[in-house]
Amino acid sequence: MQKRGCGIRTAAEYRERLSPSLWALVAAAVCGPMAAVVFSPLDTTLALFIGLIVSVAIVVGLLAISPVVEVRDGELRAGRAHIPVEFLGVPAGVVAEEARMARGSGLDHRAWHVIRGGIDGIVTVPVTDPDDPTPSWVVSTRTPDRLVAAIQRAQLRLRTPGR
Numbered sequence: 001m002q003k004r005g006c007g008i009r010t011a012a013e014y015r016e017r018l019s020p021s022l023w024a025l026v027a028a029a030v031c032g033p034m035a036a037v038v039f040s041p042l043d044t045t046l047a048l049f050i051g052l053i054v055s056v057a058i059v060v061g062l063l064a065i066s067p068v069v070e071v072r073d074g075e076l077r078a079g080r081a082h083i084p085v086e087f088l089g090v091p092a093g094v095v096a097e098e099a100r101m102a103r104g105s106g107l108d109h110r111a112w113h114v115i116r117g118g119i120d121g122i123v124t125v126p127v128t129d130p131d132d133p134t135p136s137w138v139v140s141t142r143t144p145d146r147l148v149a150a151i152q153r154a155q156l157r158l159r160t161p162g163r
Contacts, residue, residue: 014071014150018140020062021118028062029055067114069139071150074158076125078114078139085154088137089126093144096120102138111136123147 020028032055039047067079075082094102099122103115112134115122121144125137141147 012070012072013153014069014147016069016141016143016147017063017066018069018114018116018119019066020116024118025059025062028058031055031058067116069114069141069147071147071154074154076137076151076154078112078137081112081114083127083132083137085151086158087127087129087132088151088155089128091123091125091148091151093121093123093141093148095122095144098122107138108135110134111138113137114139116140123151125151 032051032053034051035054036047036051039050068077069079070077071085074086075084076088099120102122102124107113110133111124115138119140119142121141123137123139123141123144125139127134127136139147
């Protein structure tokens with residue numbers, strides 16, 4: 001692994017784009033025919049073209065703004081934030097009812113959240129840095145076990161010299 005600050009990035013140990021579900025993308029694409037109806041009194045060909053452009057633009061826009069969760073170069077990255085794994089405690093992944101609780105009434109308002117609807121799994125990682133006012137990170141993921149394992153591998157690599 002390259003040292004940080006060299007400008008060279010290594011391959012991600014874990015990477016996931018929290019893209020919208022297929023149903024959300026289909027629902028967004030329905031905006032295109034609605035736009036076409038608005039412009040149909042002017043010209044049907046123009047209306048179809050505008051409807052197609054609106055559908056494609058909305059779907060591409062939703063995919064482009066989807067946050068990425070990544071473990072790379074000894075850091076956990078979630079959305080626009082990143083934190084070195086040395087400042088993280090033991091991660092815990094949950095699904096189903098426990099995940100709904102973690103996203104709902106069990107959610108700490110002081111934590112860093114990257115939560116997406118339609119993604120069932122949640123990983124909660126406590127922050128051990130005493131200077132950080134954020135007590136934990138709460139991150140949506142489709143594969144909580146893989147994200148937990150990637151964080152733990154990065155932490156182990158940090159604690160084990162020569163690896």
